[in-house]
Amino acid sequence: MTENQTDDRPLAGIRVLDLTRALAGPYATLLLAGLGAEVIKLEDPVGGDLARENSPYLGKDGVTVGRSDPDDVSFSHLTRSRGKSGITLDLKHEAAGEVFADLVRGCDVVVENFTAGTAARLGVDHDTVREINPRVVYLSLSGFGQDARAGSKAMDVLVQALSGVMYTSGEPGEPPVRLGIPVADMLAPVFGVIGVLAALERRHRTGTGDWVDVSMLGALTSFVAIENWGAMAAAGMEARTGRTVHRLSPFGVFECKDGWVAVVAVHDKLATGLFAAMGAPELGADPRFATRDARVAHAVELEARIEDWSRTCTLAEALDALEARGVPAAPVRTPEEALTDPDTLRRRESVPVVHPVHGPSDLHTAGIPITFTEAATGFDDVLPLHLGEHNEQVYRDLLGYDDDRLRELRDRGVI
Amino acid sequence: MTENQTDDRPLAGIRVLDLTRALAGPYATLLLAGLGAEVIKLEDPVGGDLARENSPYLGKDGVTVGRSDPDDVSFSHLTRSRGKSGITLDLKHEAAGEVFADLVRGCDVVVENFTAGTAARLGVDHDTVREINPRVVYLSLSGFGQDARAGSKAMDVLVQALSGVMYTSGEPGEPPVRLGIPVADMLAPVFGVIGVLAALERRHRTGTGDWVDVSMLGALTSFVAIENWGAMAAAGMEARTGRTVHRLSPFGVFECKDGWVAVVAVHDKLATGLFAAMGAPELGADPRFATRDARVAHAVELEARIEDWSRTCTLAEALDALEARGVPAAPVRTPEEALTDPDTLRRRESVPVVHPVHGPSDLHTAGIPITFTEAATGFDDVLPLHLGEHNEQVYRDLLGYDDDRLRELRDRGVI
Numbered sequence: 001m002t003e004n005q006t007d008d009r010p011l012a013g014i015r016v017l018d019l020t021r022a023l024a025g026p027y028a029t030l031l032l033a034g035l036g037a038e039v040i041k042l043e044d045p046v047g048g049d050l051a052r053e054n055s056p057y058l059g060k061d062g063v064t065v066g067r068s069d070p071d072d073v074s075f076s077h078l079t080r081s082r083g084k085s086g087i088t089l090d091l092k093h094e095a096a097g098e099v100f101a102d103l104v105r106g107c108d109v110v111v112e113n114f115t116a117g118t119a120a121r122l123g124v125d126h127d128t129v130r131e132i133n134p135r136v137v138y139l140s141l142s143g144f145g146q147d148a149r150a151g152s153k154a155m156d157v158l159v160q161a162l163s164g165v166m167y168t169s170g171e172p173g174e175p176p177v178r179l180g181i182p183v184a185d186m187l188a189p190v191f192g193v194i195g196v197l198a199a200l201e202r203r204h205r206t207g208t209g210d211w212v213d214v215s216m217l218g219a220l221t222s223f224v225a226i227e228n229w230g231a232m233a234a235a236g237m238e239a240r241t242g243r244t245v246h247r248l249s250p251f252g253v254f255e256c257k258d259g260w261v262a263v264v265a266v267h268d269k270l271a272t273g274l275f276a277a278m279g280a281p282e283l284g285a286d287p288r289f290a291t292r293d294a295r296v297a298h299a300v301e302l303e304a305r306i307e308d309w310s311r312t313c314t315l316a317e318a319l320d321a322l323e324a325r326g327v328p329a330a331p332v333r334t335p336e337e338a339l340t341d342p343d344t345l346r347r348r349e350s351v352p353v354v355h356p357v358h359g360p361s362d363l364h365t366a367g368i369p370i371t372f373t374e375a376a377t378g379f380d381d382v383l384p385l386h387l388g389e390h391n392e393q394v395y396r397d398l399l400g401y402d403d404d405r406l407r408e409l410r411d412r413g414v415i
Numbered sequence: 416m417t418e419n420q421t422d423d424r425p426l427a428g429i430r431v432l433d434l435t436r437a438l439a440g441p442y443a444t445l446l447l448a449g450l451g452a453e454v455i456k457l458e459d460p461v462g463g464d465l466a467r468e469n470s471p472y473l474g475k476d477g478v479t480v481g482r483s484d485p486d487d488v489s490f491s492h493l494t495r496s497r498g499k500s501g502i503t504l505d506l507k508h509e510a511a512g513e514v515f516a517d518l519v520r521g522c523d524v525v526v527e528n529f530t531a532g533t534a535a536r537l538g539v540d541h542d543t544v545r546e547i548n549p550r551v552v553y554l555s556l557s558g559f560g561q562d563a564r565a566g567s568k569a570m571d572v573l574v575q576a577l578s579g580v581m582y583t584s585g586e587p588g589e590p591p592v593r594l595g596i597p598v599a600d601m602l603a604p605v606f607g608v609i610g611v612l613a614a615l616e617r618r619h620r621t622g623t624g625d626w627v628d629v630s631m632l633g634a635l636t637s638f639v640a641i642e643n644w645g646a647m648a649a650a651g652m653e654a655r656t657g658r659t660v661h662r663l664s665p666f667g668v669f670e671c672k673d674g675w676v677a678v679v680a681v682h683d684k685l686a687t688g689l690f691a692a693m694g695a696p697e698l699g700a701d702p703r704f705a706t707r708d709a710r711v712a713h714a715v716e717l718e719a720r721i722e723d724w725s726r727t728c729t730l731a732e733a734l735d736a737l738e739a740r741g742v743p744a745a746p747v748r749t750p751e752e753a754l755t756d757p758d759t760l761r762r763r764e765s766v767p768v769v770h771p772v773h774g775p776s777d778l779h780t781a782g783i784p785i786t787f788t789e790a791a792t793g794f795d796d797v798l799p800l801h802l803g804e805h806n807e808q809v810y811r812d813l814l815g816y817d818d819d820r821l822r823e824l825r826d827r828g829v830i
Contacts, residue, residue, distance in 0.1 A: 010613035013620070027641065035613050056646045063649045075643040126788070145762055145786065153679070153743035161668065161677035164750035168595025169584065176668055176675050176747045177592045180583025180656040186638050190605050195785040197612035198425035198450050202790055204619055205428070211788035218764030218784040221753050223601050225765045226442065228490040229750040230778040231471045231478045239750055241595040253576065253591055260591050262576035264568070328568035330576040332591045335644040335654055338579035338636050347560055349633030350640045363645040369633040370610040371560065373541070373626035375617055 009036020010375045014200070016109040018042060018084060019091075019124060021049045023156075023182060024141045024216065025113030026080040028189030032109070032196070033083035034368035034377050040103070040394055041081060041384055045088040045415060048387045051076040060358050071357045073385055079353060079365040086384020087394045088415045091122045095414045100124060102399045104132045109196055113141040116148055126211040136209040137199040139192045145215035154216055159184035163220040164229075164239075171242045180335075187219040249299035250274060253332060254307050259315035260332035263306070263322065271295060273325030277318075278309040339364040347371060348378075356383050391415055424451020425790045429615070431524040433457060433499060434506075434539060436464045438571075438597060439556050439631065440528030441495040443604030447524070447611070448498035449783035449792050455518070455809055456496060456799055460503040460830060463802045466491040473770050473778070486772045488800055494768060494780040501799020502809045503830045506537045510829045515539060517814045519547045524611055528556040531563055541626040551624040552614040554607050560630035569631055574599035578635040579644075579654075586657045595750075602634040664714035665689060668747060669722050674730035675747035678721070678737065686710060688740030692733075693724040754779040762786060763793075771798045806830055 007013075014037040018029040026041075026049070033039040043049055052074055057064050059072035089096055089103075100123070104110065110129055112119050119125040119140070126138040140146055143154020157178060160166050170177040195212035203209060229239055237247065244252025250265045265274040268291070275283040283289045283305070288298040295302055310318050315331050322329035333341075339350040345364075353363040368377045384390060395401040395415070409415045422428075429452040433444040441456075441464070448454040458464050467489055472479050474487035504511055504518075515538070519525065525544055527534050534540040534555070541553040555561055558569020575581050575594060585592040610627035618624060644654055652662065659667025665680045680689040683706070690698040698704045698720070703713040710717055725733050730746050737744035748756075754765040760779075768778040783792045799805060810816045810830065824830045 010617040010625075012617075014616070023641070031609065035609075056643065056650055058646070063646045065650055075646050079641070079643075144758065147762075148758065155679050155743060157666065157668075157677050157679060158743060158745035161675075161745040161747045162753060162756075164748055164753035165594070165596060166668070166675075166677075166747050167749050169592050170595075175658055175670065177584050178656065178658045178668060178677075179580070179594060180585075180654075181580060181639055181642060183598070183638070186641060187605075190602075190609070191784050193609050194446065194450075194605070194612065195787065197609065197616060198785075199787065199790065200616055201429070201612060202425035202427075206789075208789065210425075210790055213786040213788070214784060215762065215764070217756075218759060218762055221756070221759050222764045222781040222784040223598070224596055224750050225754050225779060225781040226438075226494070226601060227596060227750070228471065228494075228778065228780075229754065230768075231473070231490050233751060234478045235471055235480055239595075241593065243590055243593045251572065253572075253581070253593060255590065260576075260581075262572050262581075262593075264570050264572060328570060328573055330573035332576045332581050333579050334582050335579035335639050335642070336648060338577060339640050339644065341577075341632075341636070343559065343563065344633060344636050347562075347630065347633055349630070349637045353645075363643070364640060365643075366637040366640040369606050369629060369637040370613075371628040372610065372614065373628070374621075374623065375614065375625055 007036060008374070008376050009378070010372065011036040014038070014108045015106060016040065016111060017103050017107040019110065019112040019114070020141070021113065022051055023080070023185045024189050025111055026051065027186060028139065028141060028192045029084065029111050030080055030082060031189065031193050031368065034379055036377070037109070039084040041084040041086045042089050042103070043086060043384070043387055045090050045388065045413065048088070049077065051080060058353065058355050058361060058363070062361070063363070071385065073355065075353070075363070078355065078383070081383050083379030083382060084384060085382055085390035085394060086388065087391050088388035090414055091124055093412070093414045095409070095412060097123055099409065099414065101132045104129050104136060106398060107133065107136060108200070109137045109139065111139045111141070111192070116142045116146050130209065134208050135203060137196050137203065137212065138209065139196050139212045139214070141188050141192050141214055141216070143216050145218060146213045148215070156182040156185045156216070159216045159220060162217055164224045165220060168224065168239055168241050170240055172238050172240045184216040184220045187223065188214050188216040191219045244299070244303050246299035247296055249295050250302055250306055252303070254310040256310050256313050256315040256318050261310060261315055261318045261322070262330045262332060264328040266292070268292065270327050273327040274306070274322065277321035277325045277327060278306065280309070356385050388415065422451060423789070423791050424793070425787065426451040429453070429523045430521060431455065431526060432518050432522040434525065434527040434529070435556070436528065437466055438495070438600045439604050440526055441466065442601060443554065443556060443607045444499065444526050445495055445497060446604065446608050446783065449794055451792070452524070454499040456499040456501045457504050458501060458802055460505050460803065460828065463503070464492065466495060473768065473776060475773050477776070478778070486800065488770065490768070490778070493770065493798070496798050498794030498797060499799060500797055500805035500809060501803065502806050503803035505829055506539060508827070508829045510824070510827060512538055514824065514829065516547045519544050519551060521813060522548065522551060523615070524552045524554065526554045526556070526607070531557045531561050545624065549623050550618060552611050552618065552627065553624065554611050554627045554629070556603050556607050556629055556631070558631050560633060561628045563630070571597040571600045571631070574631045574635060577632055579639045580635060583639065583654055583656050585655055587653050587655045599631040599635045602638065603629050603631040606634045659714070659718055661714035662711055664710050665717055665721055667718070669725040671725050671728050671730040671733050676725060676730055676733045676737070677745045677747060679743040681707070683707065685742050688742040689721070689737065692736035692740045692742060693721065695720070695724070771800050803830060
């Protein structure tokens with residue numbers, strides 16, 4: 001409930017009613033919050049978002065596997081609920097519909113990621129919302145879309161498998177690779193936010209909202225689809241892409257004494273630099289490696305030569321040698337190294353995890369990876385540490401409910 | 416230049432001047448075009464976007480590795496330039512500034528993905544554009560941000576290495592895994608589009624544009640950062656996540672006779688179903704596998720038992736057995752299988768590749784993975800097959816240049 005008259009974030013003034021749980025939905029509303037929207041997270045009065053129960057927790061004793069203090073909060077909830085107010089409402093209660101309608105009347109956006117069909121059963125679906133407030137932009141995130149077969153399971157690993165992304169990652173002849181980040185869970189909300197913002201732009205022309213429907217499988221498959229798999233298959237190219245790419249050789253990842261280095265030397269000048277870095281400039285005159293076509297034709301041999309060299313170096317030595325010759329190269333970093341990159345921290349693409357009671361930790365989490373020059377980004381200093389933490393502010397201050405009404409809702413277990 | 420009065424796409428009426436090349440920038444303007452923006456792609460009169468030279472090509476003889484006909488067009492250009500008009504302008508020419516200014520005066524959005532610093536040298540940077548038209552939202556996509564060290568190379572593989580995503584994907588003790596899709600190239604434009612749309616929303620309040628700066632490394636790192644790597648490390652968990660996840664066992668990908676199956680059986684009920692599917696219901700009573708904690712403690716043994724079974728089945732048999740017991744499972748599909756999924760095609764998350772002269776092919780490419788109920792999505796039937804194909808429409812019809820002016824610009828090599 002920020003009433004900051006000088007809020008210069010791009011979505012200041014947009015209010016979001018957030019019915020989401022787990023990861024995909026909360027990540028969508030997290031992005032909206034970081035861009036300045038006011039997000040009201042609605043949870044069941046009993047238990048709330050299951051992400052509250054994800055181990056590990058952060059509290060006064062730092063990171064713990066179990067929960068021992070009322071202020072211990074799961075890392076998942078802590079990071080995904082930044083900048084959101086939290087209210088409770090039992091959507092299954094007979095008295096919930098009226099409260100929900102009051103909330104919807106004051107909102108611009110509603111976001112849900114129930115299993116397809118559940119929102120209708122709860123009476124919080126798009127039809128119901130449009131009836132109450134036709135200006136609302138309603139975003140549904142699901143595994144396979146709102147028109148999908150009922151009961152389809154939408155876990156990230158299953159969607160990764162279906163999308164083709166697992167198959168393309170890894171060496172020919174080796175097992176498929178599960179990506180180490182929940183890319184299906186994350187990509188659908190990013191496209192969902194695009195849909196919401198596009199529908200808001202349209203609302204300026206038409207005065208009415210829309211129903212935005214994004215599926216995890218569709219979002220990830222559309223990413224896979226940007227590569228020309230059909231044409232590559234027609235040309236006899238492998239769809240399992242491996243850690244080096246022969247048709248661009250030398251291109252890929254090579255082992256060092258103490259790590260791995262990514263190298264791109266696809267043109268003659270870069271190959272010459274690479275050979276110099278390897279202390280083997282004579283390779284540039286070797287007919288097997290002298291031209292791009294020759295290098296591609298002898299890619300396996302060339303890669304073996306490169307790795308014979310890189311394995312004699314530390315990662316730092318390899319990078320120094322390559323950079324000195326202007327050869328594009330980078331270390332394969334761990335997530336922790338990536339998250340604590342000074343430039344990434346300065347640009348707030350990665351940000352410290354802050355406990356609302358115990359303050360900043362030495363952990364890092366996702367920021368908003370968009371920098372504006374005029375507008376600001378960032379999260380309001382609000383987070384529903386406890387269930388229904390902002391019931392008073394929302395139900396009393398925003399909706400105008402009086403003491404009697406609030407007491408009645410509490411007594412009946414509606415909120 | 417669609418002048419469709421009934422255009423109900425969400426970004427109808429928004430005009431984008433597109434200075435981008437290669438993949439990241441063109442994918443951003445592709446998304447904007449598919450959401451209804453009018454996109455004018457500006458190319459150098461000599462050669463144009465290098466993506467025009469990416470083999471393979473599509474033409475009257477289908478897919479070819481080399482180019483033999485003037486209408487042969489690279490798959491890259493064909494798919495990334497859908498719905499865009501194409502004009503030529505030599506930004507290095509002394510007479511280009513005036514033409515560029517005329518273009519900027521009529522635009523809402525400018526998008527560029529030059530190496531940081533190049534736009535300023537060409538006189539097409541944000542400062543120049545704002546001076547001409549302060550309402551423009553200017554998007555810069557780059558490897559490391561507009562404030563990065565000069566000369567940093569931003570190839571997708573290097574950014575993947577730096578982001579931590581390669582490290583997290585793959586088995587402990589095995590090499591890092593290069594993702595088979597250019598995820599760094601693709602993710603920055605998706606966040607870039609969010610930035611543009613958020614800035615347009617703000618423009619409705621303020622009347623002025625903004626400079627949106629998104630880096631490939633930041634976008635991908637923010638995705639990596641959603642997982643609690645620091646807390647996991649503190650709890651002794653591996654950052655190399657592998658194809659199965661022991662702490663959720665059984666969870667992951669298992670080998671079949673003719674493929675791979677992804678299985679999620681993290682709860683007792685699902686584990687019981689899995690054991691029944693395996694024809695080994697007695698495992699549910701085995702103290703090593705009877706409870707979630709026991710299964711996690713004996714994950715290696717359990718996974719071996721599962722794979723002993725799955726290797727005796729075809730993928731279809733395994734899926735049938737699992738689905739009959741309600742165990743969430745999915746096949747590891749190839750990209751081609753994913754792109755031709757009937758549901759994905761119906762939802763237009765994957766769409767056929769259409770040659771502007773030779774019509775539809777049996778290849779597939781990325782659609783817009785967002786479904787609206789009121790608004791439409793899709794690409795105008797326009798594509799700059801040849802360089803400067805829409806110079807007349809843009810320079811004459813839009814900017815009002817007359818024959819003399821057009822002839823002069825052509826004769827001097829400005830366009």
